[in-house]
Amino acid sequence: MYYLRRILFAIPLLLVISALAFALVRLAPGGPFDRQRVPASPEIERHLLAEYHLDEPVWKQYLRFLDGLAHGDFGTSLKYRNHSVNDLIAQGLPVSMTLGGLAFCFALGIGLPVGFFSAANRGRWPDYLGGFLAMLAVCVPGFVIAPLLIMIFAVKLQWLPVALWESPLHLILPTIALGLYFAGQVARLMREGMLSAMQSEFVTAARSKGLGENELLFKHAFRIAVLPVVSYAGPMLADLLTGSFVIENIFQIPGIGVFLVNSSLNRDYPVVVGLSLLYALLLIGLYLVVDFAYTVLDPRVKYE
């Protein structure tokens, strides 16, 4: 019942987001058909605006958009005039989701153990090393990591391809470049979570009952310690699944992240609104999953 209410509440929220995106992108100076070459006659621009109903009042355009939305149609891209927004999403999203999903696994696969062992060895050298590496991963941005990885593993060692999206080998470098930052974040959150869980009363109680240290850490502390990571994982996954402008450009990956940024630079109104909605939908959905995961992991949490 609680989740049903949350889902129903998402509908007006999405409407508000679409209306905001719709209005804001139209407020930016310049339009989708502004080019360096002004067409030979003002009529040409008028035809263009008429073709895409941009000559109508904004509220009418919005109603037209909602009508399309009701039929599952986001409209036509104004920059890529042969493609609908649905087409851009259908072609780009699976690619971004594949890469994002892999990066998500990479981030958890590296971040959780590093954070866990850092906390377990608090104050000793594995803790400092883990902390240092996690800090490094968080601080160095993707546009530095990616060229470095390319230079070492693709150009110098020639182990991996420099770019493109063709075989599983092509996935390795972009996955690492995309996931490293998140791995660092996860490690830091995991370490903090572990430290506070180990000081909590139920752990002290378990310890006083004579439970072994390993069992204590893995079985009892871990479930509670991982909660901050779980709450972070929702928005992180939404971020990863919608692609990265930098990584997709550097590795020439045909994902959706490139469109997410370029569409607003191009004033490609339908694409901006369509992708904003997609992102919002993912974010809302994943927050729901996070909240559900809480009830599974922490018996103290219950929603009414």
Next chain:
Amino acid sequence: MSNCKRAWRFHLPARFFLLVAAIFWLSGCLRHDPPADLTLINKGEPESLDPQIITGQAEMRIVEGMFEGLMRLDPKTARAIPGLAERYELSPDGKTYTFHLRTNLVWSTGEPILAEDVVYSWIRALSPATASEYAGQLYYIKNGEEFNNGKITDPRLVGVHALDAHTLRVELKQPTAFFLDLCAFPTLYVVPRRTIEKYGDAWIMARPLPSSGPFELVDWRLNDKVRLLKNPRYWDAANTKSELIDVLPFNFPSTAFNVYEQGRADIVWDKELVPSELLDVLLRRPDFHTFNYLGTVFLRFNVTRKPFDDERVRRALGMAVDRERIVKKITKSGEPATTSLVPPGTANYHPVPGLEYNPAAARKLLAEAGYPGGKGFPRFDALVYGIKMNEDIGVELQQMWLDNLGLNMELRPLEWKVYLSTENHLDYDISLSDWIGDYNDAQTFLGMFTSGDGNNHTGWKNSGYDTLINAAGEQPDLAAREKTFQQAETLLVHESAPIVPIYNYVGVNYYDPKRIRGIYANVLDDHPLRAIQKIVPAALNK
């Protein structure tokens, strides 16, 4: 209880593995195509492949392989040579062309290409419903502009008619020296009527897509590739040099360079895909090629604002620009510094020199205008499109005007669309601009500074200039036409100076000349796909 927990723990890696496996399984997007004979790296994802919609060079370079007009471009010179039309006659008054189509023309799907297909294609380009941004390329045809603007609704009044299945008569408004070049321009390409009528706006996605050119479109994946297969029914298929071509859309120069270096691509043919940090080193390599290009970078003055309404001020600022310094220190690809707007190598034209670098004369002129040593001169700003190279040029200009004239300029870097809109609304003092010729003729450069031209963007109006440009347009004699254009250019870049030319663009591409044949340097930076050939190593050894 304890068992259950252990199971949970042991299953964690297994679940993790399953998740990874599932993602791999879902990734149907990793497709492995058979390798192409030739792989080219193009700039950015094509906005469209519809000849009558496209506006950019990246698109035109692909579409040139898929469709053809009455004329096509010579790969060496980029001048118009017969394409779908075998020959033509021009009437003595220079206003009526009669084109004779080849009689063996067919679409890649087998149906004949007839004169009425040409009429259909041109009317489609002019039709308001098509919303073609380049419809202006057909305004030279009688009633073309009127039909596009809706003043005439009967397409039969437009000056293009099929006399029979293979003969076409085109009536022009006035003699147009570059009309044959326009006949090789994408907006005037011949497109398949039946497919367009059947599929509407989505016609380019139809498979098989009928082509009138040397290649057929077999695959187009966004931000991934455009795949072209040789069209065996093309009239000149015997001279198409490659079977299967991949065109990859790249945005990052370093990525393009890496992929090229790893041998995954054969040609990178856009100047913007040369990593600028490595420019000095790369341009010395034998596989990097630079050549003159039909484009000019120049400054615009907003003459509707004081003090730039005074031509002495404009000329003084122009004479204080050390162009050599800019091309040697900043652009560094061997761009020629220039004082004229029309680039060298333009057909039937020799550019006239404008204002040379002369700081002393510039100071004197500025003093005459009432600003000795820059005293009393208001602060002003210079609009630039905010990419690094433009900002660097802006900083140089700032220093030159301060050192030579004692003037304080502020740099105003803007995002592309904002920059365009600001320049268009004359909301600037000085703007760093450029222009690439739409066709190989002085008209495309000089025509835009006539009063009220949509691309003028300076507020400059000069009736003498307008008269000269119009007179040149009507002049059928090429030598007399050149003279008139030269008078106009002198007025523009030397006497009144609403603009100050700085340098000409060069084209840059990279490919191994031992491996790749059929790509030549020309001022349009146009390289028809039909001529390009990769020599496979086996053949190289023989």
